[in-house]
């Protein structure tokens with residue numbers, strides 16, 4: 001039973017609002033449908049413009065970018081704070097902008113108040129290490145290497161990579177998924193999903209227009225490859241004489257059993273990645289709307305075990321779609337159909 | 347003595363391998379102390395950790411290091427002190443293209 005002054009059908013209608021302008025309200029309405037507590041918070045408000053829901057509005061972004069100057073001590077020397085003008089150092093300015101675009105997606109599309117949901121300031125360190133071929137979230141902040149210049153360019157070049165790493169923070173503060181085997185591959189996939197959404201939301205691209213590539217622009221021109229991973233066609237992102245071929249499977253038929261890479265977390269993530277892309281392509285429009293809402297609610301809704309499996313995660317997304325949009329909805333059908341295509345049993 | 351450093355993981359999940367061969371007496375006397383300085387017996391295999399990355403950080407590198415019969419697997423955050431010296435020396439020597447310098451490449 002939902003005890004609320006806002007009738008469930010209004011919440012449902014709000015929840016179904018597709019326009020980005022409404023998505024924070026829509027998100028809050030969906031939250032309210034799922035959590036009775038949030039409905040109580042909205043009790044004093046008018047149904048169409050819920051003031052209580054407005055109070056959930058995220059706080060403005062608060063960024064700091066640091067320079068490690070090729071060292072490895074964190075965070076390094078602060079070089080750009082919130083509101084400061086561009087520095088002219090591309091790594092600094094790309095990191096600053098990337099943090100902002102990531103904050104915007106979570107705030108506008110999902111009503112989330114920064115990475116931890118509590119308005120945490122966003123920090124990034126650039127120029128970490130010498131020829132460092134990586135970017136990572138250390139549990140508290142982002143860290144970017146400059147790349148070796150032969151295989152990799154600087155890691156701030158890709159917005160989907162910035163979004164990927166910050167999504168590890170969101171997972172850490174919500175579902176807390178383990179980083180091994182299938183739970184680890186879901187953890188990786190969720191980072192690719194929200195990394196892709198950050199980029200698509202910034203570029204205002206529909207699911208049909210988007211590249212669905214993760215890490216476009218990171219490889220130097222010497223490498224035969226467009227990106228690190230392809231969510232649309234896993235296994236096709238690169239095929240290079242030196243690097244070898246993208247090892248991602250695109251369905252359970254080619255699931256990789258391995259002890260390396262924590263049980264193939266960056267490999268088997270291709271399967272749930274493609275499932276998300278299929279949902280978005282089937283529904284059309286913007287992937288951060290219904291598809292993003294379903295994945296976001298599944299990640300943050302509290303129903304996932306930290307040791308989740310592909311099947312448990314698939315079931316959870318279908319249950320979320322049913323709860324948000326109804327059993328007979330196109331959204332519920334699209335989610336079920338996508339998992340069937342990648343051969344994950346529901 | 348053959349020394350191999352294999353670095354896996356990272357957001358790109360590409361595995362890089364650096365190898366050097368210490369064949370001559372002078373090469374052996376250069377590498378032996380670097381190898382001996384590492385606490386090989388004090389390392390647990392982090393791949394046995396039930397929840398994944400032992401340092402709790404996704405997308406960090408993992409190093410598998412071999413020298414002769416000895417081997418150890420370490421998360422990036424544990425590659426400090428003598429391990430760091432051994433890894434960096436191996437990488438530098440392997441990337442120098444002089445004959446006998448070693449090999450650098452990717453595991454495919």
Ligand SMILES: [Zn+2]
Pocket residue numbers: 164165168188191357404405
């Ligand atoms: Zn990752």
